[in-house]
Amino acid sequence: MLRNDPDVVVIGAGCAGIAAARALIAAGRSCVVLEAGLRVGGRAYTSDVLGAPFDHGxxxxxxxxxxxxxxxxxxxxxxxxxxxxxLFLGDRFATEEELDEYGRACDAFEEAIVQAPAEPDRAVSEVTPKGGRWNTSIAHWLGSQINAAELSMISLQDYVGVDLEGPNLLPRAGVGSIVARLAEGLPIRLGHAVTHLRWDGPGVVVEGDWGTLRAGTAIVTVSTGVLAAGGIRFTPELPAQTRTAIYGLPMGLLTKYGFRAAGEDRFGMAPFHSVRRLLGPGAETPMSWIFWPFGEDHLFGFVGGARAWALAREGAAATEAAARADFAAMFSARGAAALGQCVVTDWGTNPLFLGSYTHASPGHRASRALLAAPLAGGRLRFAGEACHSRFAGTVAGAWLSGEAVARDLAG
Ligand SMILES: Cc1cc2nc3c(=O)[nH]c(=O)nc-3n(C[C@H](O)[C@H](O)[C@H](O)COP(=O)(O)OP(=O)(O)OC[C@H]3O[C@@H](n4cnc5c(N)ncnc54)[C@H](O)[C@@H]3O)c2cc1C
Structure with missing residues (x-):
């Protein structure tokens, strides 16, 4: 290594990359973080596009x-x-009794998943209750809305092994702004996309349009979507086991949208109230909504899974139109007219992400640990939400995964 070569090069300045850099520096190791985008935070990003903090991811x-x-x-x-x-039931909101019934059906649905034998691994949808008034809506909610993919695509073992429990806290400043603050002062180079990583020498060499950097070790934190699409070329090629792990952890898609909104009666919703629609005629893949965060004049919502991918391929205008139609189905044309400026996220088509977060395909629960395993005696490491078995898909998982790799290297 040259005198100025860092001990570690971190690829990506999302949660995992920021956590890794902080831990490395705290342990007295030198590092450089190369980030392709023009901002830090990756999938944790807050803007004020709607006039108040709005988390895009x-x-x-x-x-x-x-x-x-x-x-x-x-x-x-x-x-x-x-x-x-x-809960909207097609032409009206559910009564208290119906909500209780739905709640009990949700509990039974989740209990069936938890109680199902773990072996052999299979799709979550194979063990869930079917039929009845609520079950298809619950499957839609837990699949495409929470996990960004249909339950038929998700490993039962992974689903049960990943903890998405509460408390679920909403920060006023936005998750992205917390993460950006924690990146302040770190040696991050924005606009430095890594296109090639050599790991066949005593150290590693990373390259991009900006030039070349050598380091002792590389920590790669880009999404499995980027890895699977060949966003970084590796020399030598990654081992078959690592490639299998990457393909076993596909990215689901959750598209978030937000609208500036007003309305004298606030649609009868208080701050943080949420609305989801029951599946039924005209609502095969409904969206979800959260009203007036912190009393602000906006609301936001989500569309996930196959429908989100289809809309993303058509472009942001298609998602916006679908969201307006979803809202109008519940609050009529008057309600829809109250929706103003719209923002639609592009996680599915943005080449720096190519999806929202990972799920393990059936039979691929072990892929998370496999991807996290050191290569070349520890010279090449992967980190990020995909690598954390317990908090996969979340900022917590990404952060802890980056920190763990850095501690390993510093230890
Ligand atoms: C709509 C949505 C809602 C979500 N909701 C929640 C939630 O409520 N709670 C929660 O905990 N999690 C949520 N998540 C998931 C969470 O945002 C992610 O799990 C987490 O931020 C991932 O962090 P990471 O560091 O693993 O990856 P990333 O954030 O993807 O960081 C990787 C970085 O690598 C960069 N990069 C890509 N290619 C290259 C390259 N070739 N060279 C250099 N840099 C490159 C990217 O620009 C990016 O900054 C949500 C995500 C989305 C999209």
């Missing part, structure tokens, strides 16, 4: 008691304490 701090970002949260609410969750 990560929105809640899940599992808050163990979430490494909880101590940084500042003003927030615990969303689990907001009891008002409205």
């Amino acid at each position: 990560a929105t809640w701090l899940h599992q808050a008691r163990e979430n490494p970002l909880t101590p940084e949260i500042g003003e927030h609410i615990d969303h689990d304490t907001v009891r008002e969750r409205h």
